[in-house]
Amino acid sequence: MKIALIGYGNVGSHLSESLKRAGHQIDVWSAREIVDCPDKISICIHSFIPEIILIAVQDKFVKQISELISEYSDFTGIVAHTSGSLSIDRIVSSRRGVFYPLQTFSIGVEMQYERIPFLIEGEAENAEESAGVVEILMKLAQTISGNVIYADSQIRKAYHLASVIACNFVNYLWGEAWKYLEDNGLRVDILFPLIEQTLRKAESGNPKDFQTGPAVREDLDIIDQHLEMLEDNTALRKIYQLMSESIMQDKLNNK
């Protein structure tokens, strides 16, 4: 397929690579250029003639870009964004969609595309045409991933929120643990087998059944000792306290 991709950040650059590898023709357009010089949109569209325009820019610019496309061109193909948290109606187009890869992208970091879940949504003037938009976007996603599902905006937002908790916040805790070890001249790789095993257990069932550590044992001596060790680290100390309280409260609630 011929796909125009707007935005070349973490998501855009990865999508461009993988779509090209799957045999699609990709034309990457700069979001800045479109905003600064919207007259170019029509020229771009008439020279490349894309079937789909994917908007892979920061959430706050999606609406503006989509409005410019609608205003400055007669494009009749599908316009879709790639965001986890924006409703489909941020796109101004008679055939609009969402093409959301639930993954953390960093430029230069390789990944297994075939496992990335793609959450797809589509909307047009009637039910039949909407189904057509969904089908086209799902087929496109299936050329790069074996894990494509339909999800409306509400479901997608729920997955996105869960991923912020299970991935972004978790990554922050790892960053803090790494920093603590490095500040103390210690090795971070010592923790890898432990973390990997924790993940294996979490994937095999309910993490709450596998909760270990001082908080779930209600070992207040150790918790106090740890809070003392974090005396100079106000931010982490606060997180330690709140997480321990939450784990203890959770245990109490489930008794």
Next chain:
Amino acid sequence: MKIALIGYGNVGSHLSESLKRAGHQIDVWSAREIVDCPDKISICIHSFIPEIILIAVQDKFVKQISELISEYSDFTGIVAHTSGSLSIDRIVSSRRGVFYPLQTFSIGVEMQYERIPFLIEGEAENAEESAGVVEILMKLAQTISGNVIYADSQIRKAYHLASVIACNFVNYLWGEAWKYLEDNGLRVDILFPLIEQTLRKAESGNPKDFQTGPAVREDLDIIDQHLEMLEDNTALRKIYQLMSESIMQDKLNNK
């Protein structure tokens, strides 16, 4: 070697299995029986004649068990505990040690023992004998793991604190994310590729360099939307707020 193991909880039962598999003779003693009937200690020691007694009980009982061994027997071998957070001096013995597997154990969950880091410490009446205790415990650990390091009590406590943050707290977040998805009738496995990729990135460098999500983008609209979605979940809402603030503050500090 002949090893007496006191305690048959998560750590005790796993250690017993893996030490047996490595060819050691293991006699498991019940902590409760020792406390209720300390006269039995001497009988147990004289019938089994262990070279090492490993105390794998809850932290708060370690001191008491070790005192009973010292009081009710003439044992001259090594007495070691298996705790991450207790100082070596909780053991009352002229040859004492720590034999700490940095891992999360759950009864019935298999694991790769050869990768588990064992943190070893030893102490006796003089430097030479101390080194001897360390050597014996390290050799014992090496029969079940290829990842054995020496760590004094302070270093071990730092690793333990880091593991609480990077593993126990992380597991709690996963439990909350799973619960949120299940409460909304959604699939948890959708998140697995994302989490695995986050871990791969964290292990390849500094997680702080790979931080993604609304907080690090300072996307207050999405943060507000998420806080609203968590309106009925006071505990998770509080964590969401604190984690997001911490990530934003961290970014500010590192600018």
